[in-house]
Amino acid sequence: MLFSPGWRAPVRQSQVLAVFSLGLLLGGTLSATVLWLLSGLAAPVPGPVRTGAILTVGVLGVAREAGWVRIPMPQNARQIPQEVLRYRVRRGALQFGFELGTGVRTFVSASAPYVVALGLLLAHQGPVTTILTGTGFGVGRAVTATVRYASRHDEWDDRRVTRMPLVANGIGVTVLAALALLLLR
Amino acid sequence: MLAAEARPAGRLRRGLTEPLLPFAALALLAVAAAAADQVVMCWASVGALAGYSLSGSV
Numbered sequence: 001m002l003f004s005p006g007w008r009a010p011v012r013q014s015q016v017l018a019v020f021s022l023g024l025l026l027g028g029t030l031s032a033t034v035l036w037l038l039s040g041l042a043a044p045v046p047g048p049v050r051t052g053a054i055l056t057v058g059v060l061g062v063a064r065e066a067g068w069v070r071i072p073m074p075q076n077a078r079q080i081p082q083e084v085l086r087y088r089v090r091r092g093a094l095q096f097g098f099e100l101g102t103g104v105r106t107f108v109s110a111s112a113p114y115v116v117a118l119g120l121l122l123a124h125q126g127p128v129t130t131i132l133t134g135t136g137f138g139v140g141r142a143v144t145a146t147v148r149y150a151s152r153h154d155e156w157d158d159r160r161v162t163r164m165p166l167v168a169n170g171i172g173v174t175v176l177a178a179l180a181l182l183l184l185r
Numbered sequence: 186m187l188a189a190e191a192r193p194a195g196r197l198r199r200g201l202t203e204p205l206l207p208f209a210a211l212a213l214l215a216v217a218a219a220a221a222d223q224v225v226m227c228w229a230s231v232g233a234l235a236g237y238s239l240s241g242s243v
Contacts, residue, residue, distance in 0.1 A: 024236075028232070028236065032232075103239075106242070107242050108239065108242070109239060109242040110235075110238035110239055110242075111238075112234060112235040112238040113235040113236075113238065113239065115235070116231055116232055116234075116235040119231075120228075125224070125228060128225060129224055129225045129228050129229075130228075132225055132228070132229045132232070133228040133229055133231065133232035134232060135229070135232070136228070136229035136230060136231070136232030136233040136235075136236065137232040137233065137235050137236040138236060139232075139233045139236060140207075140211070140232065140233035140234060140235060140236020140237035140238075140239075141236040141237070141239060142236075143207045143233070143236070143237055144207075144237065144239075144240040144241065147202050147204065147206075147207060148202075150198070150201070150202050151198065151199070151202035152198070153198075153199075156202060156204070157241070159203070159204055160204045160240055160241055161241070163204045163205055164204075164240060164241065166205070167204065167205065167208045167237070167238065167240065168238050170208055170212065171208060171212070171234045171235070171237065171238040172238075174211075174212040174215055174216065174234060175215070175231050175234055175235065177216060177219075178215040178216050178218070178219040178227055178230070178231055179219070179227075179231065181216065181219035181220055182218075182219040182222070182224065182227050182228075185222060
């Protein structure tokens with residue numbers, strides 16, 4: 001919608017993409033800041049126990065994504081109302097991006113965000129690492145919008161839908177592998 | 186003449202905007218950062234992967 005080739009609003013689409021992406025980064029950063037504050041609660045738990053718990057969560061994330069186990073996870077099961085974009089396109093795109101970037105205002109359709117959020121809570125990394133992970137989350141979401149915009153073709157959505165099962169499962173395995181490699185060294 | 190959105194995307198543009206490419210790049214970055222013990226980069230790229238896993242989800 002925001003980045004489809006059929007854009008007709010009087011504001012340049014690239015500006016909307018920039019503002020939307022900024023909102024995503026800010027939203028991810030805010031959520032990660034909250035996670036960093038909460039992660040202090042895990043600090044008294046011994047390191048090996050936390051590592052084991054993070055990797056267990058990672059394995060469960062892979063299994064859940066593959067459909068081998070059903071683990072209901074909390075999510076805000078609703079879409080952000082379209083009205084935020086109706087009157088002020090730039091401000092609406094910023095708000096829309098911010099709300100999406102927080103990861104708590106709408107659907108969470110994959111397991112990896114839960115694994116990373118729980119991983120951050122349990123790992124109790126420093127503020128820079130935790131907050132930049134949240135910013136990275138916003139970047140990851142912004143990549144979709146940027147690539148969609150760069151494709152300049154609605155057919156991209158069909159390709160995305162076709163690739164999503166592979167992408168979501170691949171991301172689950174990669175997150176587990178990267179965290180195992182990092183934490184078990 | 187066809188409208189822009191009705192024309193097939195060029196082969197180069199189509200290749201560069203392949204939805205698997207960001208996943209491959211971020212996955213490589215995350216694993217390489219973990220192997221090099223680059224903690225911040227590893228976590229940040231894992232965060233980016235988590236964000237990308239929500240592609241198309243609004």
